Amino acid sequence: MSTSKIQKPDKQRLIFGAFLVSLVMVGEIVLEHFHLPPWPAFMCMIFFFISHMDIKSVPHILAGAVFGIVCMILVKLFVAQLAPVIGFVPSKLLFIAILVFAIVALGEIFPIILNNYAFTFFLCTSLSSKIPDTNLYELMGVTLIGGGFLIAGVVGIGKITELLMRNQGEVVT
Numbered sequence: 001m002s003t004s005k006i007q008k009p010d011k012q013r014l015i016f017g018a019f020l021v022s023l024v025m026v027g028e029i030v031l032e033h034f035h036l037p038p039w040p041a042f043m044c045m046i047f048f049f050i051s052h053m054d055i056k057s058v059p060h061i062l063a064g065a066v067f068g069i070v071c072m073i074l075v076k077l078f079v080a081q082l083a084p085v086i087g088f089v090p091s092k093l094l095f096i097a098i099l100v101f102a103i104v105a106l107g108e109i110f111p112i113i114l115n116n117y118a119f120t121f122f123l124c125t126s127l128s129s130k131i132p133d134t135n136l137y138e139l140m141g142v143t144l145i146g147g148g149f150l151i152a153g154v155v156g157i158g159k160i161t162e163l164l165m166r167n168q169g170e171v172v173t
Contacts, residue, residue: 044147068121
């Protein structure tokens with residue numbers, strides 16, 4: 001049986017969470033208003049959290065994400081050229097093999113675009129492009145603008161929360 005103590009809620013996390021929920025709701029409302037898919041922007045925000053809110057990761061997240069969506073354009077062109085020769089599935093698999101190899105082999109040379117964010121966005125974009133009328137350029141815009149705004153919002157919420165905690169004389173870690 002565990003003897004761990006039940007902790008009180010962390011005031012700073014509660015404040016951060018309240019602001020974050022507000023940011024998410026505003027993001028959803030704005031994107032819905034303009035009939036834009038929200039998932040690329042929110043994936044950028046999630047990746048920012050996964051990267052421990054490291055500002056240095058933002059260019060890699062946004063550029064990698066856009067490159068992943070660009071790969072959907074590239075795979076369509078690639079398959080259109082090769083499918084008549086080797087078939088649809090082999091040409092698609094060849095493109096994926098080239099992309100994965102490039103990420104692994106060249107990721108240290110071109111880390112801003114050849115990264116896990118690119119592959120994840122390629123995968124998610126390929127899933128979403130099964131939905132009729134997927135506009136890949138629209139997805140890129142939502143990724144850059146919406147994702148950028150959400151990440152900036154998270155950074156701002158962090159700063160506001162720190163300021164509020166400092167003004168209350170609480171230790172901020």
